[in-house]
Structure formats: C-alpha cells, structure tokens
Ligand code: HEM
C-alpha cells in the first residue's frame with residue numbers, strides 16, 4: 012500500500028487571501044507614492060493627473076489600513092500554523108522578527124500618511140469626499156510627518172524584498188515547505 016506524505020501545515024484560506032491582497036496593495040502603493048511625489052514635488056506639475064494619483068494613493072492606503080487591522084485581529088485570534096519543522100532556531104527567530112516588523116510598518120506607515128494629510132490639510136479624495144481629520148492643521152508638522160511616512164514606506168518595501176528573497180530561498184534552494192504555507196497549491200519535488 013502506497014504511503015502518502017502528509018501535507019505541509021498551511022495558513023487558512025482567509026489568512027492566505029489577506030496576505031496576497033496586502034502584498035498586491037503594497038506593490039501598487041510604493042511606486043504610486045514615489046510617482047505622484049516625483050510628479051508633484053520634483054517636476055512641479057499639479058494638474059488633474061497628479062491630483063488623481065494622490066487621491067488614489069490616499070484611498071488605497073486608507074482601505075489597506077483597515078484591512079491590516081482586520082488581518083491582525085484574525086492573526087491574534089487564529090494564530091499561525093506551527094513553524095516548518097526543519098528550520099533552525101535562528102531561521103524561526105529571523106522570520107518571526109521580519110513578520111512582526113512588517114505588521115508594525117503596515118500599521119504605522121498608512122497611519123502616518125493619514126495624520127500627515129490631516130495636518131496639511133489635504134483630506135479630499137477626488138474632490139468628492141474627505142477622509143476624517145485626525146489632527147488640526149499645521150503645515151510645518153505635516154511636512155515632517157509625511158517625510159517620516161516616506162522613509163518608513165521605503166523601509167517597508169526593502170523589508171518586503173528581504174522577505175520575498177527568503178521565501179524564494181526556502182523554496183528554490185533549501186527546498187523546504189515554507190512557501191507552500193502561503194501557496195499550498197505549489198508542487199513538492
Ligand atoms: C501601506 C500604505 C502606504 C504606503 C506603502 C505608502 C507609500 C508612500 C511612498 C513610497 C511615498 C513617497 C515618499 C517619497 O516621495 O519619498 C508616499 C507619499 C505620500 N503618502 Fe503614502 N503610503 C501609504 C499610505 C498612505 C496613506 C493612508 C496616506 C493618506 C491618507 C498617504 C499619503 C501620502 C502623501 C500625502 C504622500 C506625499 C508626500 C509628499 O508629497 O511629500 N499614504 N507614500
């Protein structure tokens with residue numbers, strides 16, 4: 012009788028969906044933030060397109076913030092599957108540190124963006140509705156907050172690159188089950 016290898020422990024379908032939507036949104040938000048800021052601040056073009064880019068950035072970022080709150084709530088309630096058994100203790104420590112740092116940045120970055128546009132103030136989305144204000148106007152402070160927002164967003168992008176490189180290393184070189192935890196449909200070879 013053939014003995015089947017048990018499947019690797021994987022994240023639930025909901026956790027996986029939340030992970031991939033977050034990853035896709037961050038992948039859009041970083042280049043969008045850089046492009047709109049380059050067009051506005053560097054090229055000094057403040058036309059309808061620049062406004063639309065800023066409004067899209069604010070709308071996606073604001074939505075993403077609530078999605079992350081939902082994801083963290085789910086994570087605290089449901090936990091994660093047990094660590095991949097073949098990992099060394101330092102692999103586990105490094106991945107937990109990276110994951111919790113990503114979560115922290117995924118909350119702090121959009122929150123600082125929202126505080127920044129409240130201080131500026133520049134809360135409008137496409138001239139149709141305003142985001143709720145979190146602070147009273149103070150343009151000088153807005154510039155400082157938005158500068159920290161930009162720096163931490165780049166830090167988030169760099170950390171995500173490290174995270175993706177680690178996932179590909181586990182799958183392609185170490186050939187363990189780490190990537191299948193988020194993509195259980197991947198073949199084992
Ligand atoms: C995870 C979510 C977010 C990411 C990854 C992100 C990323 C970025 C990046 C990479 C920049 C360009 C920084 C630079 O030019 O150095 C930027 C700028 C900006 N972001 Fe975000 N952002 C996020 C959420 C938000 C939110 C929720 C808001 C407001 C509601 C916001 C408002 C802004 C504004 C106003 C700027 C332009 C600052 C300027 O013109 O100097 N961002 N963002």
Ligand code: HEM
Pocket residue numbers: 030033034035037038086091095106110111113114171174175178179189190191192193194
């Ligand atoms: C901006 C993009 C991304 C962000 C912000 C992100 C964030 C995260 C976070 C916070 C976790 C921890 C999940 C938890 O334990 O609750 C995680 C897990 C994971 N991510 Fe990503 N991720 C991104 C992109 C990717 C990509 C592109 C891949 C694949 C190439 C990937 C593969 C994985 C895997 C395999 C895990 C599970 C690791 C384990 O538990 O051992 N991620 N990710």
